[in-house]
Amino acid sequence: MTAYLIRRVLQGLLVILISAVATYVMLSFAPGGPMAGLRQTQQGNRVRITEEDIARIRASFELDLTVPIRFSRWLIGAPTGPLVIGGKEYFADMVVGCRKPLEAEVLNSSGKYETVTVGCKEVVYLKDIVGRRTSRGILFGDFGLSWKILRDRPVSTLLESRLSKTLQLIGLETILSLLIGIPLGIYSAVKQYSTFDYIFTTLAFMGSAMPSFFFGLLLILLFSILPKSAGFMYIPAGLSESVRDYVIPVIGKVVAGSAKDRTLHLILPVTVLTLINIAGWSRFIRASMLDVLRQDYVRTARAKGLSQNVVILKHALRNALIPFVTIVVFTIPGLFSGAIITESIFAWPGMGRLYIIALSEYDYPVAMAIFFILAVLTVIATLLRDVLYTIVDPRIRLS
């Protein structure tokens, strides 16, 4: 068991490292970024930006360093300068980047001229980066500085406020789905082939086929836009709280930012997430319940004369929940991904929406930070799932 755990943890770390390298490299080759706009103003000749300015700005975003050096500074906060051992500097003259790239206009395959970096006029040595500001490394909890969304402020301040908003959604979603989904699944399994079961399975099937983005828009239409324009009671949609006070028929005046306001804004996004989640989870519970109810020990329990409730809740449910526990654990990182779409529909200021904004506004440090967090969460959840498997079901052995 210990050996297995150690191996799995090491594997998990490897997964995180490789996926971080892969995404970092991909994003560093993605066009855009802080220099794109500058080039345009320079080409338009409205603002004169000297080569020296560009070099300085590139340096402030670390864009003058090579990708491996940048990645290592991002991941572990090193190197910050030459290696000093016993008062002697090593690798001081190692080339770690290019301060002023040599650019040329080249005719590309589609017949247009484009600017291509062909060489380097002035290189950066390792001794040059002494004293530059740097993050302590994402492994040590420093996510670096935002490029655009909160320019030059730490990504972590951005994440703090957003993370709590996402956790609100996901926490409520998980609790509600468990509270509603499990009883629904059990009831439907116990009353197999009843009208309730028929309606339930049909709805659950539809729910799992329903794309969350369309479902979200439908809910906004049905509960927010249409009733509002008709003058009925409606549920506000968009953002997590409103900017100014508003009046809803029946409910009355709602003060912006109050608890009432925030609760009202939670309703629709949580409903979307919960209903889609319930569709999946309760179908699973129903299937595993049906499986267990056919077992011999359930028949034995019934033959002993136990009441229906005891048979179902004590004998059947406990065993039916075994596979479910692992499913629940494993879907938790998936909930963050699911929140990406739902948050975008409702303009919910959480991590998922931040991720989309960061990617479309070229704020790559923010995007990388969120991706890193999600990767760590997924790896932990995978590990937890496999360990839980053995704890809840002793028949499974780890190897």
Next chain:
Amino acid sequence: MTVPAHVDPLQAEAITIEERSPFQVVMRRFVRHRLAMVSMAVMFVIFGITILAPVIAPFKFDDLRVGDYFLPFGSVDQATGNTHYMGTDNIGRDYFSRLIYAGRISLTVAMLSVLISEVLGILVGSVSGFYGGWVDALLMRFVEFMLTIPTLPLLLIISSMLLRNEDLIPIPEPVLKFVGNLMLLGPKDARNAVLIVIVLAGFGWLSSAQLMRGTVLSLREQTFVEASRSLGATDIWIILKHMIPNAMAPIIVDASLGLAGYVVAEAALAFLGFGIQDPIPTWGNMLSATQQYMFDKPWLPLVPGLPIFVCSLAFNYIGDGLRDALDPRLKL
């Protein structure tokens, strides 16, 4: 003197039941799944419309009329005399024409993605399951590794990189031409769609490979494989002739459920702004565009949204029906 006993020849038909091929058996079971049949009919109609898109559509999908913004349903275009069945969008393009061209593009993307991911999955899965050993370990560790990375965030990163840097992956001209013809797009626009197919199928094959490997692992131990081997069959022969045909049942089910998944995934990417970009119409980016106008025109999101839902539901029902028909034991 002995009288030869007269024995009536046995009437084979009288005893045995009517002989049915496995295909007929499966078809009879499939036809009994009523919702799957309804779904087949619905998809038949949708496919018919999208195949006939150039004939049915009164306008080209990117024809814009300056000033004719948000025309109502059924208004007639002055210049050509054609009807805007569903009115026009915010820059004066015919909504109905865009919708059916979008269907053609969205469904083609889904089908190509399924095709590529299943073929890749079958190849990797059968090699992995058949040979076992270090080949299996290597391939399956890789698959497991890919599956531990959060998919949607990674998809978003990859497509945002590919879409902004279109020449990063060289795609041969014939492929672009072929896909362009399927989707009625020029080769330049088709590149965008091909990139999305690559992104979607690049992740989709992982689960198919796992499925295929599991099936092959159990098939490998069957006696008919041993028989075939004792007759001198090569590995490739056994894989192509015995493994793949016998493992088709779960793969077919996986493919039809995959179609539903890809229609939704493509739409989700486009909805978030990281899929196929306007002016090329897809249901996803049309739905995304309606968000701005839904306050004034609340019916607008239904037009591109319902086809996505209907296709997703129909493919799911068809997959469900196929699962029941192909392997009754799998029924939940």
